[in-house]
Ligand SMILES: Nc1ncnc2c1ncn2[C@@H]1O[C@H](COP(=O)(O)OP(=O)(O)OP(=O)(O)O)[C@@H](O)[C@H]1O
């Protein structure tokens with residue numbers, strides 16, 4: 001039997017950095033700033049790194065690193081990139097029993113393009129991960145202690161009601177980190193939040209899910225605590241994290257580190273780290289926050305979303321001890 005299932009995307013990630021790209025401010029860019037390069041020219045990529053990512057893979061790797069038996073539920077394309085992802089997963093000791101192949105779509109792919117300043121743009125090909133089909137899941141075998149649900153993108157969203165019901169029926173605990181498709185289909189998602197023992201969102205996502213402006217943190221927590229049966233985790237990037245159980249709120253900042261190399265996968269590392277710690281010490285929220293932060297910090301200090309995740313023998317206080325405040329809501 002597995003300790004945990006993760007479900008979500010499996011992505012081939014290529015990171016590249018170029019000094020030949022010009023930074024420009026301009027109202028034509030939605031964010032007010034853009035990266036420009038000349039047409040009809042050959043530009044140099046100064047650094048290229050090839051990795052594997054996606055929510056299902058990233059979070060499963062945390063659990064495997066901690067010695068848990070884990071199976072990611074995900075789909076890859078019928079192509080060499082899909083084969084490569086499977087090879088990397090097998091090496092990380094993830095079970096391939098629940099990995100399916102989509103004959104109609106290529107493997108999901110991200111090109112993560114950085115400027116010399118560290119600013120970045122992600123080119124994303126949706127691919128097979130957008131089409132995870134209920135028929136590819138061996139439903140009768142879905143039994144473990146925990147289910148970790150990542151962004152179920154595009155058509156994969158339709159799996160959610162059956163997935164959550166099946167998991168609850170077989171006594172699994174559910175952690176849920178919803179993604180953009182879930183926020184686009186918020187009306188369907190809100191009633192399903194009652195299935196979550198732990199709901200993990202960042203500040204913007206919490207605002208999207210509740211429809212409350214993200215500056216009104218108290219109101220957001222009250223709303224989410226009403227909807228989610230268990231804990232609500234709100235990550236706040238460089239401002240740390242807040243965790244609520246509906247009665248108490250735990251707040252923490254971040255761990256000090258020399259330099260952020262790449263922020264891809266920080267959220268996945270935090271959420272999966274929190275659950276891995278709870279699996280070991282179910283009632284120790286402070287330990288879970290410390291472990292999750294160290295797991296995220298590890299990822300921030302290395303390229304790629306799987307590298308830097310804590311290993312079982314790593315020192316929990318490698319980057320120091322977080323100060324955690326506990327107050328009543
Ligand atoms: N710039 C940073 N400095 C220090 N720690 C950080 C930074 N960014 C993120 N973290 C750590 O990682 C956690 C999760 O980060 P964040 O809130 O950015 O998640 P996210 O928005 O879900 O990220 P992702 O884009 O990976 O989904 C934070 O709570 C914090 O502990």
Ligand SMILES: [Mg+2]
Nearest residue numbers: 177202267268
């Ligand atoms: Mg996230």
